[in-house]
Amino acid sequence: FPHHDLTVEAVYPGLFVDKIGNYWDVPFSMAIGLASVTTSDSSVGYHLSANYNSGSPKQFESIQNQDDSVPSLQKKDDRVPWTLLPGLAFKSVFSYRKSLDIWRSETPKLKLVQPYDIFLSNPHVSASGMIGTLSPCLYLSFLANTF
Numbered sequence: 614f615p616h617h618d619l620t621v622e623a624v625y626p627g628l629f630v631d632k633i634g635n636y637w638d639v640p641f642s643m644a645i646g647l648a649s650v651t652t653s654d655s656s657v658g659y660h661l662s663a664n665y666n667s668g669s670p671k672q673f674e675s676i677q678n679q680d681d682s683v684p685s686l687q688k689k690d691d692r693v694p695w696t697l698l699p700g701l702a703f704k705s706v707f708s709y710r711k712s713l714d715i716w717r718s719e720t721p722k723l724k725l726v727q728p729y730d731i732f733l734s735n736p737h738v739s740a741s742g743m744i745g746t747l748s749p750c751l752y753l754s755f756l757a758n759t760f
Contacts, residue, residue: 620646628673631694639697640668654712654741662704670697695752702752708745715739 623643630636646662670693696702717737 614647616650618646618648618650620644620648629670629697631697636673637670637693637697638673639666639670642666651710654710656710658708658710658745660706664696664702664704666697666699668699700753703750704747705750706745706747708743710741710743712739712741 621644623641624639625641627639627642628636629639629642642665644662644664646660648660649658651658672691715738717739
């Protein structure tokens with residue numbers, strides 16, 4: 614795909630970490646992502662992804678999860694994160710990036726004299742910003758009555 618980045622990843626079995634630091638063993642996980650690649654300073658970008666999990670995830674018991682002296686490990690949560698539940702999830706991310714030159718030097722570059730820092734050869738002042746949004750499109754769960 615020209616100007617796109619395609620990523621395919623499959624893990625069997627996979628080890629994932631949730632937001633409080635618990636490790637989860639997932640039997641099979643597969644992800645496919647398509648992202649736009651732009652080289653301009655001002656552009657619109659997107660990333661579309663699909664994630665498929667199968668099997669029942671189990672909390673991975675390790676020495677790190679059983680240490681009671683560490684306060685972050687005392688918050689043990691046995692609920693499976695919804696992103697690891699068996700099923701198919703689609704997500705999309707859209708962003709807009711804008712770069713603006715406030716001032717750029719008009720002096721010609723010296724060919725024989727190279728500065729220590731390559732960025733000093735073209736002095737300028739610029740501002741840039743990015744705004745974006747994440748939208749979970751669809752989640753299909755293959756578990757019946759798990760809650």
